[in-house]
Amino acid sequence: MIPDFPDEPEPSERRHPLNSLWRLRRYLHPYRSRMIYMLVLAGIATAASLAVPRLIQAVIDGPISNGDTTGLWLLGGIVAILGIAEGVVVWLRRYIQAKVALGLEADMRSDLYAHMQRLHAGFHDRWQTGQLLARATSDLGSMRRFLAWGLIFGLMSIVTYVAVVVQLLTLHLWLGLIVAISAIPLFIVARNFARNFIAASRAVQDQQGEVANIAEQAAQGIRVMKAFGRAPHIQANFDEQANILKDLSIRKMTISAKSWALFTVIPNTTLAIVLVGGVVSVANDSMSLGSLVAFVTLQLMLIWPIEALGWIIANGNEAMTAADRVQDVFDTEPSIVDPENPVAVDRSTITGHVRFEDVRFQYEETDTPVLDGVNLDIRPGETLAIAGTTGSGKTTLVSLIPRLYDVTSGRVTVDGIDIADMRLTDVRTVVTMAFEDPTLFSMSVRENLTLGRAEATDDDIDEALRVAQAEFVHDLPFGLDTRVGEQGLSLSGGQRQRLALARAVIVRPAVLVLDDPLSALDVHTEELVERALASVLSGTTAIIVVHRPSTVALADRVALLENGTITAIGTHRELLETTPAYAEVLSAEAEEVTA
Template identity: 45%
Template sequence: MPASTSAAPRPVAPKRSAVRSLLRLWPYLRPVRGRFLAAAFVAVVASCLSLVIPLVLKWMVDGPVAGRDPDGVWLGALAVLGLGVAEALLFGLRRWLVARPSTRVEASLRADLYRRLQRLPVAFHDRWASGQLLSRGTTDLSLLRMFLVFPLTFLFVNGVTVLAGFVVLLAQDWSLGLVLLLPVVPLVVGCSLFETRYSKAARRAQDQVGDLTTLVEESVLGIRVVKGFGRHRSQARAFRVLAERLRGTELRKARLLAAIWAFITTVPELAIGAALVLGTVQVADGELSAGTLVAFLSTALALRWPVESIGFLLAMSQEAATATERYFEVMDQAEETADRAPGAVATAADRAPGRDAPGGDVPGGVVFEGVTFRYPDAPEDSPPVLRGVDLRIRPGETLALVGATGSGKTTLTALVPRLYELTSGRVLLDGEDIAEMPRERLRSLVAVAFEEPTLFSASVRDNVLMGAGPEAGDAELRRALDVAQAGFVADLPRGARTEVGEQGLSLSGGQRQRLALARAVVGTPRFLVLDDPLSALDVHTEALVEAALREVLRDTTALVVAHRPSTVLLADRVALLSEGRIAAVGTHQELLRTSAEYAWLMSGTGDGKR
């Protein structure tokens, strides 16, 4: 399958604080804090207007209604209507105030996540499932935007509204107000228990969304394999298992939310009922006016939504907190190690071919000195993939790298552009340690073509010129396509401007490989690393590509992973890599005579794959 099926690492941290997690968003909120504070102020004013309506009702009942004054009743009704309209307008203004900054924060979070993904080492992407990363950049960030739009404001606004409401209640009648304060303790305890349980369910659901996303992505990208082997039923079963698992978690979240909602609704309702009974008795005894009781109950009912929404707001906040955790799990990953020395971007002289002539004693070329490498996530007691590799590729020379499966050929080639960091030893390019070269300069000097060509959803032109500097144009494009024998491009519907589609699957394997080779040579690189670049070509096309490639290799220093004698013959010398070490170096004919392993590999009876 095209993507890893393993889930992303999920470290189990000690009990976390949702507030502490959400506070990590502050750097993104700081530039727009004025809009959010203005929105909170507007929402507080709007909510407090709803508390003025009961006071108007009290005046109406004890005044115009009791005195049978129609004009007073109409005045009170207009006042209530005006307060309601003002409240609606203010809430609309609040929504307008938070719309732009919330989307700005989401865009900044998404841009930073994408930027970090580009800068994380290849070893990170080897470990993490692509679906987990996709879900963090889509679902999780949508949850954060929803949190900024609603719960962030209303947790504060509703808290202020409830406090102001209880001040009004206690001012009207302290005994009835104390009755409504009785549910506070059970509500606090219940919300605390809900928060703990819901946070675990929310995290589990978000991780399961990532797993499901990974499966869907793999099934779509690998649809040819799924159909070719008739595995659609097994993939469907795997999808159902993950979907049912996610459904179960979502149902648990729904049950928790229903329970807290019922609890938060029932307890205050009981208190309001008790206050109604007690207030009615006081009105009957003449200790309380009817208008005060109406105002009191109207205020209590106005506070129902701020209180009942606590569960809903806490649930959204918990989901936002877990989304924040998942987001910063990626953002906290260490980027590629910093360059140890400053440097400049490659100049035209750096990129010019043939700067040094081949020669045994001429300094330069590519040098591997005591290179040892173990993958970062490999067990400490496991043997390294490469074990003290010493190898020299002279300036302008082409060296073929040959070895059996698992010998470390592809790993060795990945070290030249620093896709991985060495465990020990060093790699020199023209006498300069690559660990001390800025990556921008290093990767402008080194061009690569991998065994499995990757194309992007862009035009042929854009895919090929990705391997060149911004100054490259049609002349460089035509030259690269000629070298790669990619004449088929002219027959595409729009020529070089034809969109190749996702992964370039609209092209054949050989066509994709030729475009990948064109991308590698388009920038006339000083150093060229080719990982079996001709494996998908037929023998006739291979011969044409080899003839054109010889012209390119004459002017560059190249390391070519080879599995077939025809590719080996492109090289000046051959290095045999065996069990992570260089076992022999020489010409093709020399190694055929002196190395039984090399002769076996080249005979066609050995395993020619890596």
């Protein structure tokens, strides 16, 4: 079933797509001179093509009528020269146009990608990846085609139409007026086409994002699909969305086809009237044969711009709706940014003293705070474990330290400096985080390991691999230069976790945040990693989210997180003796691990 196009909101409530396209005009500024060259070249080509009908008139009314073969060759040569010149100019214009078009698209895509990287994690939690991919690919392609091709072609089509009509009026007033008046129904058709097409175009582009999202999720979750035998279900879902896209596209093309048909019928009907009227005028000696041929030749020059008017309008509407969708992303302001007057931070002097001072945090889409008045003091060089039931907010708590999210109220400090007063680059040099679900990129092992510290030496890499028990990389086909597959799926879960841990260790941060990075390891490997990690943590402040009781062995103290706040803190033994809730949490975690 095809979804109905949404009703357009009142003008005061909506951002018109044309405004979105206009706001992106800044990308044209670096190419202004080249676009002027294109317009000049297009003008030269148009002038050359407009001169040909007049020369044909001169040939027919002159050398042909008078039997002057010398004059015929002269005028024929001029026509040939003009044709060759027009071809050269058109080639040069299209060459420049192609460079401008691809440059525009590259600039927009680079800025869009950079802007998405600046947006906070909450934005990416809410937005579907497929929708973002559609905006960065097909939508930018639509904008590029219009800004570099459709816009220039549209302007030159208008200039050509006006110039031809003026010449037609000078050749024969009444026949010229008939052609000029035919612009009225063309304008009405174009207006109705633009009005109907813009909603259809937005619906198709949104649905393209849905299809891209399903395809992207299916590619990433192919193992889960196969393991659960749900490939037919996912296929059915994809087919359903693909069929909706097909039906929406057919509806869009139906609107285009009706308009294009009228764009063809109106000028051809006008041409038929002109031919009849022209023949009568020639018979009455009110118009020469050469003038009639020139008139018809000029009028034929209008058919292509008029028929292409549908393409220009369609392309323009697609570009406007694409710009509107892209502007949705650009209009989302980064909420986690550098302060106006950042505090200078010298990494060599940071000891890693972390404090949570009455910290509260609430996700934008929820009404209930996840953290409600957290106070915590983590001493320099201390290893603190965060324990709590599933969903208690442990990962959210530690994600505040590297500013993946910002506190709703309160503050987080490192060595007494509010992290909100530091540059983001400084924060993420001081603080490094390893996640339970590690993400590896489709690049070499070495590139993945040195992602946070590009200048790391081979000795640094070897030490990090030893700590994370990840020396297995040397047995890969090309060692450290082996390229891992997307998401690192060519490796096991434990191998991915160990590489992610090594990547965090290699940065040598003052504060190391570990969100249960050992959950996928077997007991023997976990013990080896913990022993090696203990030596690394001796001089580093570490905050470890505990999902397995065995991980508590790394901690000097443990903090229990309940109902959004820290309810108990002490050594593992102390909490077992004094806090029944802590023992219950460990028992629940142990049951989950063995289940």
